[in-house]
Every structure is written in structure tokens, then in C-alpha cells.
Amino acid sequence: MNAESAIEALGALAHDHRLAAFRLLVQAGERGMAAGAIATVLGLPNSSLSFHLAQLRGAGLIVQQRQHRSLIYRANYPAMNALLGYLTENCCAGSDCTAEALCPPSDNERKSA
Amino acid sequence: MNAESAIEALGALAHDHRLAAFRLLVQAGERGMAAGAIATVLGLPNSSLSFHLAQLRGAGLIVQQRQHRSLIYRANYPAMNALLGYLTENCCAGSDCTAEALCPPSDNERKSA
DNA sequence: ATTTCATTTCTATTTTTCTGGAAATATGTT
DNA sequence: AACATATTTCCAGAAAAATAGAAATGAAAT
Numbered sequence A, B: 001m002n003a004e005s006a007i008e009a010l011g012a013l014a015h016d017h018r019l020a021a022f023r024l025l026v027q028a029g030e031r032g033m034a035a036g037a038i039a040t041v042l043g044l045p046n047s048s049l050s051f052h053l054a055q056l057r058g059a060g061l062i063v064q065q066r067q068h069r070s071l072i073y074r075a076n077y078p079a080m081n082a083l084l085g086y087l088t089e090n091c092c093a094g095s096d097c098t099a100e101a102l103c104p105p106s107d108n109e110r111k112s113a
Numbered sequence C: 001a002t003t004t005c006a007t008t009t010c011t012a013t014t015t016t017t018c019t020g021g022a023a024a025t026a027t028g029t030t
Numbered sequence D: 001a002a003c004a005t006a007t008t009t010c011c012a013g014a015a016a017a018a019t020a021g022a023a024a025t026g027a028a029a030t
Helices: A003-013 A016-031 A035-042 A046-058 A077-089 B003-013 B016-031 B035-042 B046-058 B077-089
Strands: A062-067 A070-075 B062-067 B070-075
Touching (some): A003 A016, A003 A046, A003 B003, A003 B016, A016 A062, A016 B003, A035 A046, B003 B046, B016 B062, B035 B070, B046 B062
16 A cells, blocks of 8 residues: 555545445445445436446445446455555554554455454 | 544545645654645645645644744644544444554553543 | 346536645744 | 744636536346
């Protein structure tokens, strides 16, 4: 994680619709949600939502996967953790900052984080 | 911490100059830095920097204090932690997310965090 | 192969944010 | 009081981001 990608991720989250979409996906968990479903829940036109999902995806915060006719989106926990890690890493400037425990992404990654 | 202030803080950090300024202040620690010094280090016109410092301050991420002729800025660790807490709080959606350890702001707050 | 459905890309418009010089404000100095 | 210094506010222009309708794409069903 460098400054550029941190800014991209922060900027992606720093928007009403995108933060809402991201949190929706975080709550949806492994199952994820189809673009249309997200648009319905958030009450957004498809084109608008698509724009925002692309932003989140460009920042690496969410992941896309086709399932039948729909495109399923999922939160990318490791990317989320990388961002938090970056922010805490540059925090406290050498003093005893013990920021470590972030969000364990999923069962199969818990031991390697 | 609610969505609105989280977005404000995220947006404040999601900018080249502001992230640089914030990290500079984080590294400066308790001592802080005068606006002019920050402007010099970052190579920005005073008016431009002032705009960005105001953004960070509006988001509550930094704090201002006059010292002689200069305005000293300091990072606001508790606010930083609140933001990280908000992001991790809404992470993992009820599963075993143990995100807790953030950045201990200062010696006198370490025991109450 | 054609149709259908879900989603994205295109495009123009609007809105917001960023920039930096000049003037104003606030503090400290002589 | 007059001056010097540090920083902010004002302003207008420039740049970037958001919006949403319409057209295009892509995958699957018939």
C-alpha cells in the first residue's frame, strides 16, 4: 500500500453512495449482491450505481464475479485491511503504536494474516 | 462516529496534499508544526495549504493552536482512531471480527482506550 | 440465431473541489 | 503608533467528480 492507492481507496469510501454500497456488501458477506439488487436497495439509477461500483472496484475495495446473468459484487476484506494498516502504520511516528488487529477477512485466511 | 462524519474524514484524507500534511503532522507528534513550515515542506502556496488544513480541521483530524505569531497544527489521534473504529466496526458483519487495537493517542490516554 | 435481461459505457450537463494571487486579519516587535 | 510577520479569507478561473438518460454490450434462454 502506497500513498497513491491509499488516496484512491479513501476517495472511493468518501462518498455517500459508495460508502453505503460498500457497507451493504460488507454486510452481505461471502454471498455478495448483484448490481441490480444494490441499485434497488440504495434507490439509484443503474448507470449511476455502475459508476460508483467501478470506483470502488478500481480502488480494489470490492470484487466482481459473474453469476448467471448477474454481476455479483463482494467486499474485499484484505484490501480493506491493507488500507487500515496503511493508516495505522504511519500513525504514532515510531512511538509504541501497537495497531495490529484488523478485520480477519475469512476463515481460510485467518492464519496467514 | 456516523456515516456523515466518516465521509468527511475519509474525504479529507483522500487528497494528495492533505494526506501528506496529515502524515507530516502525525510524524511531528505533540510538537506539531506551524502552517508556514508545512507549506515549505510540501512546497505549497500558503493559500492553498490553508484551504487544505481547513478541510482537515473541519473533519476533526487536526487541531489548531496559536503559538506566538504562528498557528501550530497537530494531528488529532482520537479522531483518527474513531474513524478506524468506525470502519472496522462495520466490518465483518457480525462474524468474529476482533478489530480493537488502534493507535494509542498519547501517554495519558493509554489506559482508558 | 434471436430474444431477453442485467449491466455497463457513452455523452452532455451540472455540481463540487482545487488553485493561487491579492487583500485582509491577527499577533508580535520596535 | 507604525511596522513586520504569519496566516487566512476572498475571488475567479481551472480541473475533477457526479448525475442520469440513451445506446451498447455481454451472457443466457428459447
